[in-house]
Amino acid sequence: MATTDGRQSGGVDARLAGAVLTVDLAALQANYRLISSRLTSGATASAVVKADAYGTGIGPAATALWAAGARDFFVAHADEGVTLRRHLADARIHVLNGAHAGAEEAFREHGLIPALNCLDDVARWRAFCAKAGQPLPCVLHVDTGMCRLGLDRREYARVVADPSLLDGLDIQSVMSHLASADEDSPQNAEQLALFRDVRGHLPMGRASFANSSGVFLGPDYHFDLARPGVALYGVNPTPGSPNPMAQVVRLQAKILQVRDVDSAETVGYGATHRIAGPSRIATLPVGYADGYLRSLGNRATAYIGDYEAPLVGRVSMDLITIDVTAVPEAQCRPGMTVDLIGPHHTVDDLAAQAGTIGYEILTSLGRRYHRVYADGAA
């Protein structure tokens, strides 16, 4: 849905929603360009848009990333690829989880490129290509340290010993995935050495190795095609150092009620917060059903303008309560907005308070928000 000021919106009707999620598409594009600019010459950045573009909305996000220059996109599930194809007719869409038996025809119909994650995948895609009478595009995934997807050591050794196992395939890229790119870990160099060995034996197509944090490990890790995800959406790919990325997501809840409390009372389920002296408590229409994680109870902070307001009590399914005693009354009335994620409080900050990572905060973002896609003009 487009509005007169050039913004798109979606989700719940603005008049009815309890909170507004703003996705800054200009910041998303700036992040894509920043990652691209960090890559060594000859390397390009794809865009990883799995899990509904990390919760931001695959249609608007992918369209913006395409406009910023991305041509290669990665999703996890085939179904996400089918959705993405509706938004981007000409993109190269790679499906990380691959094509399971029976899905091959749908891959061809929608022009999806499967990752081949084991020799069985290789055999099935070869058989499908033979039936189709032509080599069809695919990605060969070799595991170098995740023990999750990709040819394992034994399968890799078999392919090296008998390259004809790959005959009849159009291998557009050979990929692997870093396990500890966001840490200063010796595993990074170990995986790099293994992947170099892989490229020595399997030099076809483009080499794809680095995720977001991998890009920041330096040029050795860049190869031909980087696969940044989370950094595009504003999460810090270099934990422990200042975040080079722009914030993309803002979450603002509308105050439902404000109450003055001057007696000893407790707040919320389980009475986990006890009010000590005269206080004001504001109730907000966001809860764990919206992906505002329950582990944030008594731990999170919200902001009203520049004022910090701590979350008190447990997170309920549909509600939270914040202590607004320190906030001027004029800025804290029903209908006014509170930043749950915003300029003072990033996705990473909230993740730290929840005892999790920014990925989980983003991919949990709820379905009951009104969504605004700001293109930067506003």
Ligand SMILES: *Cc1c(COP(=O)(O)O)cnc(C)c1O
């Ligand atoms: C999710 C994923 C990525 C993107 O990782 P980020 O850490 O979000 O940049 C890249 N490659 C693979 C195989 C993935 O599963």
